Amino acid sequence: xxxxxxxxxxxxxxxxxxxxxxxxxxxxxxxxxxxxxxxxxxxxxxxxxxxxxxxxxxxxxxxxxxxxxxxxxxxxxxxxxxxxxxxxxxxxxxxxxxxxxxxxxxxxxxxxxxxxxxxxxxxxxxxxxxxxxxxxxxxxxxxxxxxxxxxxxxxxxxxxxxxxxxxxxxxxxxxxxxxxxxxxxxxxxxxxxxxxxxxxxxxxxxxxxxxxxxxxxxxxxxxxxxxxxxxxxxxxxxxxxxxxxxxxxxxxxxxxxxxxxxxxxxxxxxxxxxxxxxxxxxxxxxxxxxxxxxxxxxxxxx
Numbered sequence: 001x002x003x004x005x006x007x008x009x010x011x012x013x014x015x016x017x018x019x020x021x022x023x024x025x026x027x028x029x030x031x032x033x034x035x036x037x038x039x040x041x042x043x044x045x046x047x048x049x050x051x052x053x054x055x056x057x058x059x060x061x062x063x064x065x066x067x068x069x070x071x072x073x074x075x076x077x078x079x080x081x082x083x084x085x086x087x088x089x090x091x092x093x094x095x096x097x098x099x100x101x102x103x104x105x106x107x108x109x110x111x112x113x114x115x116x117x118x119x120x121x122x123x124x125x126x127x128x129x130x131x132x133x134x135x136x137x138x139x140x141x142x143x144x145x146x147x148x149x150x151x152x153x154x155x156x157x158x159x160x161x162x163x164x165x166x167x168x169x170x171x172x173x174x175x176x177x178x179x180x181x182x183x184x185x186x187x188x189x190x191x192x193x194x195x196x197x198x199x200x201x202x203x204x205x206x207x208x209x210x211x212x213x214x215x216x217x218x219x220x221x222x223x224x225x226x227x228x229x230x231x232x233x234x235x236x237x238x239x240x241x242x243x244x245x246x247x248x249x250x251x252x253x254x255x256x257x258x259x260x261x262x263x264x265x266x267x268x269x270x271x272x273x274x275x276x277x278x279x280x281x282x283x284x285x286x287x288x289x290x291x292x293x294x295x296x297x298x299x300x301x302x
Contacts, residue, residue: 003296009115010295013108013199014288020203027204035201040261043194044106045165048132050184050191051110051125052169056176061126064246069131072254076102076229077138083220088272092143096263096271097217099139100279101224103259104131106162107198108287112252115295122173123249129166131253136160139262143269202260202284210281222283226290230255234297244302251302255294257287 024032080101087094106128113119172179179187214222233254237247262280267273 096266
């Protein structure tokens with residue numbers, strides 16, 4: 001019964017992705033890229049900032065959540081590297097695909113958390129806010145290896161809109177300051193538009209035949225992201241008797257499919273964009289099966 005309820009809760013989001021697939025031909029490629037850019041630069045930063053700043057954040061939460069989400073990212077990096085012998089020979093092409101083993105879909109995280117009783121939105125915002133800079137740092141560092149572009153790496157990470165929004169939101173949450181309604185209201189309006197536009201855009205740009213190209217290399221990457229990371233996180237939370245709100249947040253975070261824009265970053269560094277795009281599609285499609293199972297386990301266990 002719990003599984004059916006959660007599946008029904010996620011169904012509207014998956015239908016939005018399907019709608020994007022149906023609308024693909026209605027807009028030009030430039031239009032879809034423009035929507036992606038709008039989401040990246042404006043809408044999702046607004047969502048992350050609102051989620052982090054609209055409720056008080058305790059320093060203890062940062063000290064507990066931060067190291068945990070970083071450990072999840074580094075575990076994904078280490079396990080994903082096991083696929084190296086089966087991947088492309090050029091390291092930059094491998095790095096473009098490798099990043100999908102630890103990067104996460106922020107839109108899906110905020111959708112999935114709403115299916116939980118008493119959704120831990122504040123804790124998730126902290127987790128996302130602390131994970132974004134590290135995930136991007138690891139991805140950009142891997143892709144720029146050997147290019148001598150340390151300054152470029154630092155600039156890309158420091159100017160990431162998600163990073164700026166998350167850090168700003170966490171600072172406001174820590175301060176306890178309440179942003180006046182005339183300023184917060186438009187930010188909340190922008191934040192409400194982020195998820196539906198992101199889901200439609202994912203469906204419009206997704207390669208729906210990607211599962212037919214699942215092989216040993218992509219299988220290891222997807223299994224790392226969708227099975228190994230949430231399983232290890234769930235087990236660690238149980239063994240360490242982690243407080244339920246934090247345990248639910250961390251396990252849900254670990255179960256997310258990879259970032260939908262991973263192929264954009266890969267292409268920017270000259271990596272095989274098609275390979276990373278295929279992995280994004282595979283991870284997203286497979287998450288339609290794995291994510292309801294993990295959310296059910298979270299709901300029954302914490």
